[in-house]
Amino acid sequence: MTRDILVGELSESELLARIFPRLRSGTSVLLGPGDDAAIVAAPDGRVVVSLDIQTQDQDFRLLWKNGYRTTGFDAGWKAAAQNLSDINAMGATATSLVAGLTLPPATPVSWVEQLADGLSAAIEFLGATGCSVAGGDLGRGTELSISVAVLGSLAGHAPVLRSGGRAGDQLALAGTVGRAAAGLALLESDVPVESLTIAQRELLDTQCRPVPPLAAGPAAARAGATAMLDISDGLVRDGARLAGASGVVVNLMQPALTGLAEPLAPAAELLGIDPMEWVLGGGEDHGLLAAFPPGVPLPPGFTAIGSLLPGNATTAPVTIAGEAVQASGWDHFVL
Amino acid sequence: MTRDILVGELSESELLARIFPRLRSGTSVLLGPGDDAAIVAAPDGRVVVSLDIQTQDQDFRLLWKNGYRTTGFDAGWKAAAQNLSDINAMGATATSLVAGLTLPPATPVSWVEQLADGLSAAIEFLGATGCSVAGGDLGRGTELSISVAVLGSLAGHAPVLRSGGRAGDQLALAGTVGRAAAGLALLESDVPVESLTIAQRELLDTQCRPVPPLAAGPAAARAGATAMLDISDGLVRDGARLAGASGVVVNLMQPALTGLAEPLAPAAELLGIDPMEWVLGGGEDHGLLAAFPPGVPLPPGFTAIGSLLPGNATTAPVTIAGEAVQASGWDHFVL
Numbered sequence: 240m241t242r243d244i245l246v247g248e249l250s251e252s253e254l255l256a257r258i259f260p261r262l263r264s265g266t267s268v269l270l271g272p273g274d275d276a277a278i279v280a281a282p283d284g285r286v287v288v289s290l291d292i293q294t295q296d297q298d299f300r301l302l303w304k305n306g307y308r309t310t311g312f313d314a315g316w317k318a319a320a321q322n323l324s325d326i327n328a329m330g331a332t333a334t335s336l337v338a339g340l341t342l343p344p345a346t347p348v349s350w351v352e353q354l355a356d357g358l359s360a361a362i363e364f365l366g367a368t369g370c371s372v373a374g375g376d377l378g379r380g381t382e383l384s385i386s387v388a389v390l391g392s393l394a395g396h397a398p399v400l401r402s403g404g405r406a407g408d409q410l411a412l413a414g415t416v417g418r419a420a421a422g423l424a425l426l427e428s429d430v431p432v433e434s435l436t437i438a439q440r441e442l443l444d445t446q447c448r449p450v451p452p453l454a455a456g457p458a459a460a461r462a463g464a465t466a467m468l469d470i471s472d473g474l475v476r477d478g479a480r481l482a483g484a485s486g487v488v489v490n491l492m493q494p495a496l497t498g499l500a501e502p503l504a505p506a507a508e509l510l511g512i513d514p515m516e517w518v519l520g521g522g523e524d525h526g527l528l529a530a531f532p533p534g535v536p537l538p539p540g541f542t543a544i545g546s547l548l549p550g551n552a553t554t555a556p557v558t559i560a561g562e563a564v565q566a567s568g569w570d571h572f573v574l
Numbered sequence: 575m576t577r578d579i580l581v582g583e584l585s586e587s588e589l590l591a592r593i594f595p596r597l598r599s600g601t602s603v604l605l606g607p608g609d610d611a612a613i614v615a616a617p618d619g620r621v622v623v624s625l626d627i628q629t630q631d632q633d634f635r636l637l638w639k640n641g642y643r644t645t646g647f648d649a650g651w652k653a654a655a656q657n658l659s660d661i662n663a664m665g666a667t668a669t670s671l672v673a674g675l676t677l678p679p680a681t682p683v684s685w686v687e688q689l690a691d692g693l694s695a696a697i698e699f700l701g702a703t704g705c706s707v708a709g710g711d712l713g714r715g716t717e718l719s720i721s722v723a724v725l726g727s728l729a730g731h732a733p734v735l736r737s738g739g740r741a742g743d744q745l746a747l748a749g750t751v752g753r754a755a756a757g758l759a760l761l762e763s764d765v766p767v768e769s770l771t772i773a774q775r776e777l778l779d780t781q782c783r784p785v786p787p788l789a790a791g792p793a794a795a796r797a798g799a800t801a802m803l804d805i806s807d808g809l810v811r812d813g814a815r816l817a818g819a820s821g822v823v824v825n826l827m828q829p830a831l832t833g834l835a836e837p838l839a840p841a842a843e844l845l846g847i848d849p850m851e852w853v854l855g856g857g858e859d860h861g862l863l864a865a866f867p868p869g870v871p872l873p874p875g876f877t878a879i880g881s882l883l884p885g886n887a888t889t890a891p892v893t894i895a896g897e898a899v900q901a902s903g904w905d906h907f908v909l
Contacts, residue, residue, distance in 0.1 A: 276660045277622070337625040384676060
């Protein structure tokens with residue numbers, strides 16, 4: 240039986256030599272890894288940029304309470320997906336990402352290789368085919384952390400901001416909400432991962448390998464979306480952000496919310512939790528919440544879930560059928 | 575006596591509200607912090623990008639052996655400086671950076687505010703006047719970590735890579751080498767920080783707040799530099815990288831090295847260390863090592879320190895007056 244090689248047993252250049260061949264390359268990257276910096280095409284003279292960090296025991300656990308072990312592939316996939324989603328939410332498409340890994344010396348090298356595979360696979364599977372891994376940084380630490388900065392192109396179009404919504408606009412959702420939160424509840428439960436049904440396991444997988452709807456962001460921009468953001472902290476909390484930035488009230492329709500709760504039943508029944516909590520408060524599916532002018536046909540992938548109304552965005556930014564709901568969802572600092 | 579407010583006592587939005595006003599803004603950032611992503615001008619249709627991470631106890635200590643406490647200002651300055659240096663080393667100028675902070679809940683909020691001040695002050699003082707802080711990410715962790723991605727513009731010029739050096743080229747240095755390493759030795763020594771002379775303290779300060787020569791990179795590009803990199807891991811190790819990429823031997827002149835060692839005497843004598851170790855193996859001053867065609871006048875800020883010779887870049891990439899020297903310097907993984 241062979242022992243895993245550990246990160247602390249390789250030099251930085253030896254580890255890089257194992258990672259580089261696994262990273263996706265493409266034509267948008269004019270100069271890839273290996274120099275002081277990379278060079279990426281920015282065809283319309285602007286570049287969209289965002290940065291997100293995932294840290295062990297804050298954003299994921301290496302070993303969850305239900306026995307599931309986060310794979311390197313999961314960690315790489317999730318890091319790519321949540322960054323690609325930020326570009327999507329501007330109505331842009333990703334051109335490249337740079338990734339920084341902070342690794343405890345006892346991390347198996349195979350885990351890091353899988354992380355590189357997961358980054359590349361997410362880019363490919365999610366349809367960000369113009370995106371490549373342009374470079375990055377490696378360092379040591381006591382906890383595992385993955386920093387990704389992603390660059391994107393607006394291809395000549397205006398960005399879709401959070402602030403452009405107007406009273407009377409239709410409110411629509413692309414992708415899913417609540418599934419990653421249901422998956423998180425399963426991961427944090429006493430129910431062993433081996434005993435989950437296929438439907439329950441699919442919810443768990445959405446937490447570990449989210450599937451943001453990357454075609455929907457640019458489609459929304461082309462269809463004239465007035466405001467958009469990705470739902471990373473929950474429908475109510477992110478809805479309140481759109482409401483606050485646009486100076487309107489986000490009003491959700493109860494039947495739409497009920498429809499969003501239905502796919503969560505397999506986990507909700509198992510754990511005895513009201514699935515509406517996940518629909519309203521769960522982030523990390525990285526669906527898109529977008530506003531469209533009245534009468535505009537919604538682009539493919541979007542479903543109507545409410546509308547923007549005049550009103551006080553400070554005191555009651557989000558309502559369901561006119562009734563105020565409390566902001567809930569994830570805050571990184573207040574637990 | 576008032577107690578420091580801690581990061582764990584504020585929500586993410588409360589902490590962001592304290593940081594944002596301290597971040598430098600400018601015209602290159604078309605859309606700043608507050609949306610899903612930022613938008614930065616990329617006037618020539620390309621963007622130079624690099625990412626670097628600094629982690630507590632790997633890249634800096636909050637409390638050093640000599641009693642010096644790393645300030646938030648130091649940490650912000652150093653994060654900006656080392657990233658700006660990567661853009662400089664391509665012959666480009668920085669347009670923006672995005673910063674991600676991983677913060678233990680017990681971190682004083684004032685330390686984080688100083689970090690934002692340090693980021694902005696380094697940009698200003700080092701002369702990256704076209705550069706702004708475009709956005710970032712905040713998260714919790716058990717150790718403090720600062721991830722910065724920096725974007726830059728080549729302003730229509732070709733980048734200066736590591737690989738373009740030719741036998742016969744002049745080899746030149748801009749900025750300093752060895753000072754940050756001397757400063758690190760002082761920080762890690764038993765000699766109390768309060769007892770240091772002004773000259774010793776200046777070396778310590780170079781470790782905490784390096785001063786990369788940001789005008790020199792674009793000047794080298796305009797002067798026709800054939801190869802360039804920034805010295806982050808030591809003259810011999812980074813020299814070997816230039817040698818390997820260009821397929822030449824980097825030959826250093828002994829008198830130039832002796833001249834570089836002289837300013838290190840105040841620390842070398844105190845600690846009983848040969849300053850040549852710091853000249854050859856010390857990184858983190860972020861000076862530039864560049865090759866220029868024979869006969870080309872060196873641009874302002876550069877000093878001749880050797881030449882590129884034909885020879886075997888694999889077995890003896892770096893020589894001093896023709897004698898091979900061993901690669902030394904910092905490796906993040908092998909200690």
